[in-house]
Amino acid sequence: xxxxxxxxxxxxxxxxxxxxxxxxxxxxxxxxxxxxxxxxxxxxxxxxxxxxxxxxxxxxxxxxxxxxxxxxxxxxxxxxxxxxxxxxxxxxxxxxxxxxxxxxxxxxxxxxxxxxxxxxxxxxxxxxxxxxxxxxxxxxxxxxxxxxxxxxxxxxxxxxxxxxxxxxxxxxxxxxxxxxxxxxxxxxxxxxxxxxxxxxxxxxxxxxxxxxxxxxxxxxxxxxxxxxxxxxxxxxxxxxxxxxxxxxxxxxxxxxxxxxxxxxxxxxxxxxxxxxxxxxxxxxxxxxxxxxxxxxxxxxxxxxxxxxxxxxxxxxxxxxxxxxxxxxxxxxxxxxxxxxxxxxxxxxxxxxxxxxxxxxxxxxxxxxxxxxxxxxxxxxxxxxxxxxxxxxxxxxxxxxxxxxxxxxxxxxxxxxxxxxxxxxx
Amino acid sequence: xxxxxxxxxxxxxxxxxxxxxxxxxxxxxxxxxxxxxxxxxxxxxxxxxxxxxxxxxxxxxxxxxxxxxxxxxxxxxxxxxxxxxxxxxxxxxxxxxxxxxxxxxxxxxxxxxxxxxxxxxxxxxxxxxxxxxxxxxxxxxxxxxxxxxxxxxxx
Numbered sequence: 017x018x019x020x021x022x023x024x025x026x027x028x029x030x031x032x033x034x035x036x037x038x039x040x041x042x043x044x045x046x047x048x049x050x051x052x053x054x055x056x057x058x059x060x061x062x063x064x065x066x067x068x069x070x071x072x073x074x075x076x077x078x079x080x081x082x083x084x085x086x087x088x089x090x091x092x093x094x095x096x097x098x099x100x101x102x103x104x105x106x107x108x109x110x111x112x113x114x115x116x117x118x119x120x121x122x123x124x125x126x127x128x129x130x131x132x133x134x135x136x137x138x139x140x141x142x143x144x145x146x147x148x149x150x151x152x153x154x155x156x157x158x159x160x161x162x163x164x165x166x167x168x169x170x171x172x173x174x175x176x177x178x179x180x181x182x183x184x185x186x187x188x189x190x191x192x193x194x195x196x197x198x199x200x201x202x203x204x205x206x207x208x209x210x211x212x213x214x215x216x217x218x219x220x221x222x223x224x225x226x227x228x229x230x231x232x233x234x235x236x237x238x239x240x241x242x243x244x245x246x247x248x249x250x251x252x253x254x255x256x257x258x259x260x261x262x263x264x265x266x267x268x269x270x271x272x273x274x275x276x277x278x279x280x281x282x283x284x285x286x287x288x289x290x291x292x293x294x295x296x297x298x299x300x301x302x303x304x305x306x307x308x309x310x311x312x313x314x315x316x317x318x319x320x321x322x323x324x325x326x327x328x329x330x331x332x333x334x335x336x337x338x339x340x341x342x343x344x345x346x347x348x349x350x351x352x353x354x355x356x357x358x359x360x361x362x363x364x365x366x367x368x369x370x371x372x373x374x375x376x377x378x379x380x381x382x383x384x385x386x387x388x389x390x391x392x393x394x395x396x397x398x399x400x401x402x403x404x405x406x407x408x409x410x411x412x413x414x415x416x417x418x419x420x421x422x423x424x425x426x427x428x429x430x431x432x433x434x435x436x437x438x439x440x441x
Numbered sequence: 442x443x444x445x446x447x448x449x450x451x452x453x454x455x456x457x458x459x460x461x462x463x464x465x466x467x468x469x470x471x472x473x474x475x476x477x478x479x480x481x482x483x484x485x486x487x488x489x490x491x492x493x494x495x496x497x498x499x500x501x502x503x504x505x506x507x508x509x510x511x512x513x514x515x516x517x518x519x520x521x522x523x524x525x526x527x528x529x530x531x532x533x534x535x536x537x538x539x540x541x542x543x544x545x546x547x548x549x550x551x552x553x554x555x556x557x558x559x560x561x562x563x564x565x566x567x568x569x570x571x572x573x574x575x576x577x578x579x580x581x582x583x584x585x586x587x588x589x590x591x592x593x594x595x596x
Binding site: 052376377378379380383384387394395396400403408409410438439440 | 445504
């Protein structure tokens with residue numbers, strides 16, 4: 017029976033619609049170009065994704081027809097732009113599982129969203145001797161703010177290790193998450209290993225000890241259906257540009273009680289209620305955290321990206337990525353000298369595929385692939401501690417999204433085989 | 442990409458990469474130093490034996506890409522047997538060349554001009570620079586009398 021369910025989950029016919037890849041690819045003008053005589057193959061989606069025409073057009077349309085500063089003006093354009101900006105907030109609230117729109121704060125990106133929590137909630141709540149728990153697979157964005165906060169407050173940073181297969185090692189979890197834990201900060205999906213972490217399970221454990229939980233969803237929200245309420249987290253951060261939207265827009269979801277108790281982050285216009293020379297009161301949520309003029313045009317255009325993803329359906333998107341990840345891992349594994357990092361089972365991972373070559377440095381791999389029109393990332397992926405745990409100085413990383421197809425993987429595999437010949441291996 | 446692949450990965454570069462020179466350990470080195478390129482993780486160890494103001498021997502071990510390995514290998518080959526003054530001058534010329542400065546490259550520098558192709562790949566210039574700036578800094582510390590091992594970073 018279990019086997020049958022597994023098979024059913026794999027079959028696109030059960031509640032899932034096949035994806036019209038040709039049509040989707042045609043929606044992304046950037047994909048249709050030749051670079052140095054090669055068709056562009058874009059496999060750097062974990063860094064940023066390409067934008068569909070509807071998103072590009074939304075930016076143009078905003079500046080052509082609606083541009084005005086929000087929340088203040090008493091004219092048509094100001095009302096219209098405010099309405100559009102706030103509409104995206106409502107849409108985001110719905111997209112992450114139906115939270116109160118007041119709990120959705122716009123930032124510049126995931127990094128700023130996490131820093132907002134570190135500088136406000138962290139400053140007020142982390143005390144000497146408190147414990148902050150992170151994982152060994154964190155991106156620097158969900159690591160450096162906590163290292164610095166722990167240093168400043170004389171708090172203790174503890175970490176959940178990873179197993180050989182790239183999962184979180186929970187064998188000693190009850191010694192790591194304890195009554196001393198004030199904060200658990202973990203990534204929902206690793207930007208290096210692709211591992212999907214058991215956020216709900218670990219949150220439940222942390223909550224038992226009264227800790228606050230922040231999840232970095234930068235790699236998760238673009239690829240999985242995420243419901244922050246069922247995850248149970250207090251804070252959840254992600255970025256528009258990794259899910260078809262413009263750069264410069266991040267989202268911090270925070271539980272209302274926590275956000276209300278926190279001091280503001282950026283002081284200035286928009287975030288105040290009343291100001292005199294000796295007294296200031298803060299605006300209500302979410303304005304309290306959005307001091308200054310925000311990135312209005314890109315927030316407005318992010319709405320189009322959310323619509324686009326909803327039209328495809330996050331379940332269909334996930335199925336497509338699982339199928340393609342499986343295909344990629346199968347074919348990449350067959351290349352001699354190539355080592356793939358992270359879990360093998362596609363149910364437990366996303367389409368971020370880090371690999372190394374026994375003989376070649378990731379930068380040589382990346383430069384070689386670039387000469388064939390293939391864009392991947394090489395380096396430490398802002399996860400230097402993880403690199404040292406993996407025993408690698410760097411990895412090459414191919415990462416997938418909705419518009420990638422088997423031809424992209426075939427091109428990658430063919431180029432990697434040619435690469436070894438080129439370097440005389 | 443602004444250059445063609447073969448301009449960077451010339452045969453000479455690939456030869457140095459596959460069989461790097463200067464791999465014989467130098468137990469009696471006069472100074473040893475390390476270089477690190479944090480953005481790509483390249484690491485190298487450098488040891489130099491000085492005798493009568495000459496660079497008597499060089500040991501270099503680079504854990505990095507083809508370009509940083511080949512560049513270090515060329516350094517070992519070219520600087521060995523040169524006077525300290527000459528070695529410093531050559532290192533400064535190579536650094537200038539890689540940084541796109543208007544420098545004249547002497548003809549007797551062996552394979553070094555093969556590194557010129559790297560200039561067309563801006564993100565890779567620091568790979569080629571690593572060995573040379575590590576040598577320069579190590580030499581400076583040696584001449585200033587600080588025998589302690591240091592680490593040079595290329596950003």
